[in-house]
Amino acid sequence: METDVLVIGGSAGGILAALSVKKTYKDKKVTVIRMAERVMVPCGIPYIFGTLKDTSKNVIPDSMLTNAGVELVIDEVVSIDRQNKKVSTRKNGDISYKKLILATGSLPIVPTFIPGYDLDNVFTIKKDEEYLKFVQQKINEAEDVVVVGGGFIGVEMAEQVQLLGKNVTIIEVADKLLWQAFDPEFSDMAEAKLKEHGIKVLTGTKVTKFIGEKEVKEVEIHTGERIKADVVIVAMGVKPNTKLAEEAGIKLNEKGAITVDEYMRTNDPDIFAVGDCAEKKCFFTRKNVPILLASIAANEAKIAGVNAFELRLVRENKGTISAFSTKIYNTAFAAAGLTETQARAEGFDIVIGEFNTIDKHPGTLPNTMNVKIKLIFSRYSGVILGAQLAGGDNVGEMINILSLAIQKGTTASELTTFQVATHPLLTSSPVSYPISSAALDALSKI
Amino acid sequence: METDVLVIGGSAGGILAALSVKKTYKDKKVTVIRMAERVMVPCGIPYIFGTLKDTSKNVIPDSMLTNAGVELVIDEVVSIDRQNKKVSTRKNGDISYKKLILATGSLPIVPTFIPGYDLDNVFTIKKDEEYLKFVQQKINEAEDVVVVGGGFIGVEMAEQVQLLGKNVTIIEVADKLLWQAFDPEFSDMAEAKLKEHGIKVLTGTKVTKFIGEKEVKEVEIHTGERIKADVVIVAMGVKPNTKLAEEAGIKLNEKGAITVDEYMRTNDPDIFAVGDCAEKKCFFTRKNVPILLASIAANEAKIAGVNAFELRLVRENKGTISAFSTKIYNTAFAAAGLTETQARAEGFDIVIGEFNTIDKHPGTLPNTMNVKIKLIFSRYSGVILGAQLAGGDNVGEMINILSLAIQKGTTASELTTFQVATHPLLTSSPVSYPISSAALDALSKI
The missing domain is CATH 3.30.390.30 (FAD/NAD-linked reductase, C-terminal dimerisation domain)
Structure with a gap:
C-alpha cells in the first residue's frame, strides 16, 4: 500500500494531524492507521462510569476522518523502515509513506513498585474500549473503590464512581490534590467539594501494598492502616508510548519522549511526532515538562499537519502553558x-x-x-x-x-x-x- | 462640601470610576453623586419583566461603593462651575472637587417623529426604578405588546414579555434583527428562535403611527396595516446625556457626545468623561461610533480612575471593538x-x-x-x-x-x-x- 502521509495513532493528535494535512494539502493521500476498532474520547473516559454509563456514548466518530477524505486502516504497525520510508503492519503488509506522523500517545504508569499491583481488580485507565467495559462492570459490582492518585483523572474518576453510590477513597502522596495545576487554596476547595459528597480524601499518603489473594481486597498505606477495596483505580500519570519510534532509531529525550523541533519534526526530517509521545517544553522556561493533554496534542497535530510538506506555520510551538x-x-x-x-x-x-x-x-x-x-x-x-x-x-x-x-x-x-x-x-x-x-x-x- | 474626586452618575461607569480612583489613590476622598435612590443593573433591566419579576432583584448594591470607602450622595447636580472647580446641587449646596468625572450616561431616544409617541402605555426603557415598576405593571396587564426596534434591548424585551404569555410583535426598520452586531446568517438564527416561540417579527418595517385616544391601542406600519397593542416598548437606541457638560462649556462632538482624549479627559484637564456620555472611537477606523454599553463604560471608568491624578495606564483606550x-x-x-x-x-x-x-x-x-x-x-x-x-x-x-x-x-x-x-x-x-x-x-x- 502507498500513501503520501501516514499517521500512526487515531486519538486527538492523530485525527487532527490527518485533518490538518488534508485541509492544507488537498491533493495528498492521507492515511491514519490505528489499533482500536473504535476510538474513545480520551478526556471523556472518566464520564463513562457515572454519567454516560456506556462506552458507546464516548466514541469519536470516524466520519470526522472519512468525510474529510482521510483513509482509515485498523491495524498495528510493528516496525518503521526509515531507509525505505515504509512501515510494516500486522495484517496489511507494508505501507510506504512520504511523510510519517507519529501520534502513538501514552500509556498509564503501572505501579510495579507497589506489591500486589498485579492483583485482579487493580486497574489503570487505558484508552481501550473493551478494557474499559470490563473495568466498568467491576466498578458497578463493587462497594468500596480506592483511587490512587489525586490528579485530574483520579479526581474525576472518584467523583464519577461516587455518583454511582460507591464508597470512594482517594489517596494522594503529595500534600494537596491537583497540586500540579493549582495553588493550595484552590486544591482545598476541590477537596472540600469531594468531601461534601462523602469521598474520603487522604493526602500526604503513600500506598505501600495492595492486599488480596487473587482479587484485591484492601489497600495498605504508610501508616499501616488498611482500606477496604473491591476495585482499585490507579491514576498515577502516564508516560509516552515510544517503543516503535525508539526501535526505529528515532531520538528520545531523557524522559523517554520523542525529541522534536519547533515544527514537531523528529531527527528524521520526514517523520513528525505529536501529542503525548512527543516531548513538551515549558512556555516559560523551555524545560522539558511532562504535561500530556489532548488539547496540547491537538495543537501540535495542527503544527505538524500544516507544516508536513513545507513550513507554513512559523515557530508556532512556543511551549506548553499547561492549560x-x-x-x-x-x-x-x-x-x-x-x-x-x-x-x-x-x-x-x-x-x-x-x-x-x-x-x-x-x-x-x-x-x-x-x-x-x-x-x-x-x-x-x-x-x-x-x-x-x-x-x-x-x-x-x-x-x-x-x-x-x-x-x-x-x-x-x-x-x-x-x-x-x-x-x-x-x-x-x-x-x-x-x-x-x-x-x-x-x-x-x- | 469638599471632595478630592467627584463622580457624577451612579451606574456602571460611575461606580467603577470611583472604585478605581479609590483603589489607586487610597488617601483621596472620592464621592459619587447620583439621582436614583437605588441603581438598577443596566443590562439586567429586560430581565426584570419575565425572569426576575421584581425591580428589587435588579439592584446594584451600594455596599460596593461604601465598603471601598467611597462617599455617596443622593442628589442632582444642576450646574458645574469649572472656574471655581465646584458643582451646585439641588439639596446639598455646592461641592468642590479637584477632579471631576462625568458618568451621566444616556437617555433613550423618544420617537417624537412618530405621531402618537406620547400616548399612554408607549414606553421607552429608562433606568429609573419607579418608572420601570410602572411599565412592568402595564405589561403584566396587557395582552398584546409591540416592541419597536430589533436591537439587543428590543429582542431581549420581546423574549421576556413573551415568557409572560403575551402576544408579542417586534418591528424593525432594517432588513434584519441585530444587524449592527451580526451578519445575516446569525440574525436569521435569532429571528427563527423568536418565531419558534410565537413572537411575530416584522423586519424592513417602518412604524408610521401610534393609534389610540388616551392610551395606545394600535401601531400602524408603512403598509397601512395595524397591529393591536396594549403596550408599546420603544427600543430605538439611546443618546448621550450631556446637557450638564454642554452647559458648562465642555466640548461635545457632532453626535452630542463629550469629546475625550486617550485618557478620557475632556477639554478641561480636570474633568474626565466615561461611559455612554463620552464619545467612542472605532478600534479599527478611529471613526466616531455610537456603541453605548456598560462593558465599555466600565473599561473607560478604569482608565479615568487610574489616571485621575497622574497618567498611569498609558494609551489603554484603543477604541471600542463592539463586544x-x-x-x-x-x-x-x-x-x-x-x-x-x-x-x-x-x-x-x-x-x-x-x-x-x-x-x-x-x-x-x-x-x-x-x-x-x-x-x-x-x-x-x-x-x-x-x-x-x-x-x-x-x-x-x-x-x-x-x-x-x-x-x-x-x-x-x-x-x-x-x-x-x-x-x-x-x-x-x-x-x-x-x-x-x-x-x-x-x-x-x-
Whole structure:
C-alpha cells in the first residue's frame, strides 16, 4: 500500500494531524492507521462510569476522518523502515509513506513498585474500549473503590464512581490534590467539594501494598492502616508510548519522549511526532515538562499537519502553558500557566491579583455561582504568568481568555482595561468582571 | 462640601470610576453623586419583566461603593462651575472637587417623529426604578405588546414579555434583527428562535403611527396595516446625556457626545468623561461610533480612575471593538469587532473562517448544544477583525477570547495553534475547538 502521509495513532493528535494535512494539502493521500476498532474520547473516559454509563456514548466518530477524505486502516504497525520510508503492519503488509506522523500517545504508569499491583481488580485507565467495559462492570459490582492518585483523572474518576453510590477513597502522596495545576487554596476547595459528597480524601499518603489473594481486597498505606477495596483505580500519570519510534532509531529525550523541533519534526526530517509521545517544553522556561493533554496534542497535530510538506506555520510551538479545566460536582476549576508555587520556585519576582465575585448579574438570577480568580504577574515586566479559576461552567472558557493572554505576553495593565462582552445571563457584571478586577488588584500592589 | 474626586452618575461607569480612583489613590476622598435612590443593573433591566419579576432583584448594591470607602450622595447636580472647580446641587449646596468625572450616561431616544409617541402605555426603557415598576405593571396587564426596534434591548424585551404569555410583535426598520452586531446568517438564527416561540417579527418595517385616544391601542406600519397593542416598548437606541457638560462649556462632538482624549479627559484637564456620555472611537477606523454599553463604560471608568491624578495606564483606550452578547431562549449569541458586512463596507480585503461543532465532548453528554462560529480576518496581514458566535452559554466567555485576540492583533495562524484548556463537560473537543478550527478554515483559503 502507498500513501503520501501516514499517521500512526487515531486519538486527538492523530485525527487532527490527518485533518490538518488534508485541509492544507488537498491533493495528498492521507492515511491514519490505528489499533482500536473504535476510538474513545480520551478526556471523556472518566464520564463513562457515572454519567454516560456506556462506552458507546464516548466514541469519536470516524466520519470526522472519512468525510474529510482521510483513509482509515485498523491495524498495528510493528516496525518503521526509515531507509525505505515504509512501515510494516500486522495484517496489511507494508505501507510506504512520504511523510510519517507519529501520534502513538501514552500509556498509564503501572505501579510495579507497589506489591500486589498485579492483583485482579487493580486497574489503570487505558484508552481501550473493551478494557474499559470490563473495568466498568467491576466498578458497578463493587462497594468500596480506592483511587490512587489525586490528579485530574483520579479526581474525576472518584467523583464519577461516587455518583454511582460507591464508597470512594482517594489517596494522594503529595500534600494537596491537583497540586500540579493549582495553588493550595484552590486544591482545598476541590477537596472540600469531594468531601461534601462523602469521598474520603487522604493526602500526604503513600500506598505501600495492595492486599488480596487473587482479587484485591484492601489497600495498605504508610501508616499501616488498611482500606477496604473491591476495585482499585490507579491514576498515577502516564508516560509516552515510544517503543516503535525508539526501535526505529528515532531520538528520545531523557524522559523517554520523542525529541522534536519547533515544527514537531523528529531527527528524521520526514517523520513528525505529536501529542503525548512527543516531548513538551515549558512556555516559560523551555524545560522539558511532562504535561500530556489532548488539547496540547491537538495543537501540535495542527503544527505538524500544516507544516508536513513545507513550513507554513512559523515557530508556532512556543511551549506548553499547561492549560487545564475540570468540573467537580457543580464547580468548575481551571488553570493555565504557572501557579504561584511554581513561579516562586522558578525564581520569578511576582505580584498576585485576586478577586471574588458572581458569574451572573444581578446575583438574583437563577443558577448564579461564585467565581474565584487568582492571577500571577511578573512584577517588573507586568506580564501575566499564570491564572487559576473556580466557579460555574463559564470558567471553562474564561481560562482560555487567560491562556491566550499568557501566549500573547499580555500585561496587567492591558488586562485591567481589555474590552469584554458582558451579559446578565452569561457573564459577571462589567463592574466586577473577574479578569480585569483581579488585574486591577495586582496593579494596585505594584 | 469638599471632595478630592467627584463622580457624577451612579451606574456602571460611575461606580467603577470611583472604585478605581479609590483603589489607586487610597488617601483621596472620592464621592459619587447620583439621582436614583437605588441603581438598577443596566443590562439586567429586560430581565426584570419575565425572569426576575421584581425591580428589587435588579439592584446594584451600594455596599460596593461604601465598603471601598467611597462617599455617596443622593442628589442632582444642576450646574458645574469649572472656574471655581465646584458643582451646585439641588439639596446639598455646592461641592468642590479637584477632579471631576462625568458618568451621566444616556437617555433613550423618544420617537417624537412618530405621531402618537406620547400616548399612554408607549414606553421607552429608562433606568429609573419607579418608572420601570410602572411599565412592568402595564405589561403584566396587557395582552398584546409591540416592541419597536430589533436591537439587543428590543429582542431581549420581546423574549421576556413573551415568557409572560403575551402576544408579542417586534418591528424593525432594517432588513434584519441585530444587524449592527451580526451578519445575516446569525440574525436569521435569532429571528427563527423568536418565531419558534410565537413572537411575530416584522423586519424592513417602518412604524408610521401610534393609534389610540388616551392610551395606545394600535401601531400602524408603512403598509397601512395595524397591529393591536396594549403596550408599546420603544427600543430605538439611546443618546448621550450631556446637557450638564454642554452647559458648562465642555466640548461635545457632532453626535452630542463629550469629546475625550486617550485618557478620557475632556477639554478641561480636570474633568474626565466615561461611559455612554463620552464619545467612542472605532478600534479599527478611529471613526466616531455610537456603541453605548456598560462593558465599555466600565473599561473607560478604569482608565479615568487610574489616571485621575497622574497618567498611569498609558494609551489603554484603543477604541471600542463592539463586544456584545445576549441569550435568546436557550441560545447565546455573541459578537466582537467588525461583521463581514462592516468589514467589506470599510474596504477591508478579508477572508472568512467558519466552523460548526458541539459545545461538549462527546455530544452524548447532557445539555450539549451546537456552536456556530464565524471569524473575519484581514487577508494580507492575517489579523483578526471580527468574530460571531451562536451556541450554549459558554459562548458568553468564548467571545471574550476573541475580544482579546482582536485587541492584541492576533493572526489566524496564531489562533490555529493557540493552546486552550478543554474538558468534556465545559468545552468543545480539542479536535474541533471552534476558534482554532475556524482559524484553520480561514488559513486554508488564504
